[in-house]
Amino acid sequence: MNQVEHFALGGWLVVLAYLTSAVGCTLGxxxxxxxxxxxxxxxxxxxxxxxxxxxxxxxxxxMHFVAMLGFETPGLPVRYDVRWTVLSAVLAVAAAFGGLLLFGVGARFSWWRLFASGLVTGGAVNLMHYTGMWALEIKGTIGYDAGLVALSVAIAVVAATAALWFTVAADKPLHRLAAGLVAGVAVTGMHYTGMAAMRVHLDISAPDPSGVEVFSFLFPVFVLAAVALAVPICAVLLAPAPGRRPRDERVAVPQG
Structure with missing residues (x-):
């Protein structure tokens, strides 16, 4: 028995997951x-x-949390280990800070800093996803296809690097919004590629999984998420616009 459902609540949840990621990435x-x-x-x-x-x-x-609301093993329980779930959140924030520290440490653009930050930030997406998947408890076992795991890593790193490049290559707010949308693609694309890499083998004779149902900690998660959005939003709205960079500090764009 190996049937699982990734979209149990419908396709709208995929859209919601992407929008959640795009908003968080744009603000970040x-x-x-x-x-x-x-x-x-x-x-x-x-x-x-x-x-x-x-x-x-x-x-x-x-975004990962929202997307996982659609994961089911029909007729069998799905539970989550709270410790691994919390750890995945802490790792996501810490790893993102490390990647952004490399890139945002100074106003002057550097290609090596961009690529290093894209690698670390994209790695943060993967680190969070696969750590978060350790929290998943089912009646059975979970394995992964190595090729699709590698593809999920590549998607996150490439798209994260592109999103970071947008923040220095473009001066218009619309272009910065595009950067957030690209980053949202990185996170969402990586997530569902990683989910496609799962090889689930259900066993109805296995003991019931320990842990808690995902809906039991839905409310506190969204309260914390609201705070995590409200503080940066207020800071961005109240702060003066970032100073314009001298021409020689911008990314060089070849002239046609």
Whole structure:
């Protein structure tokens, strides 16, 4: 017996998961832009902390949580280990902070910093996903297809790098929104590719899984998510617009 359902609540949940990720990523990248133009180290680290909270906590972790609401093993219980679930959230924020610290440490653009940050930030997406999957408890076993796991890593790294590049290559708010949408693609695409890599073998004779139902901690999760969004949103709205960069600090765009 190996039947599982990834879209038990319908396709609308996929859209909601993507929008959750896009909002968190857009806000996180907006905070990163402020960090790159911060006047001092303390302000820069503060902005990067808000960015990692939005990107890692909402754009990555909450997106995963929303998408997993659609996961079912029909007729059999699904439970979650709270400790692994909390750890995955902490790792998502911490890893996102590490990646953004590489990129947002200064206003001057650097290609090596961009690629390193894309690698770490994309890795944060994967780290959160597969750590979060350790929290999943079912009547059976879970394995993974190595090829699809590798593809999920590549999707996250490439799209995360592209999103970060947008934050310095474009000065218009619409372009920065595009960066968040691209990052949302990275997170959502990685998640469902990672889910496609799952090889689930259900066993109705196995003991019932321990842990809690996902809906039992739905309310506190969304309360925390609202706070994680509200604080950065207020900070971005109240802060002056990031200073315009001198021409020589922008990404060089070849002239046709």
């Amino acid at each position: 990248l907006a905070c990163t832009l402020h960090a790159r133009h911060a006047a001092d180290t303390r302000s820069r680290l503060g902005w990067l902390g808000l960015a990692s909270l939005s990107l890692g906590g909402v754009g990555i972790w909450l």
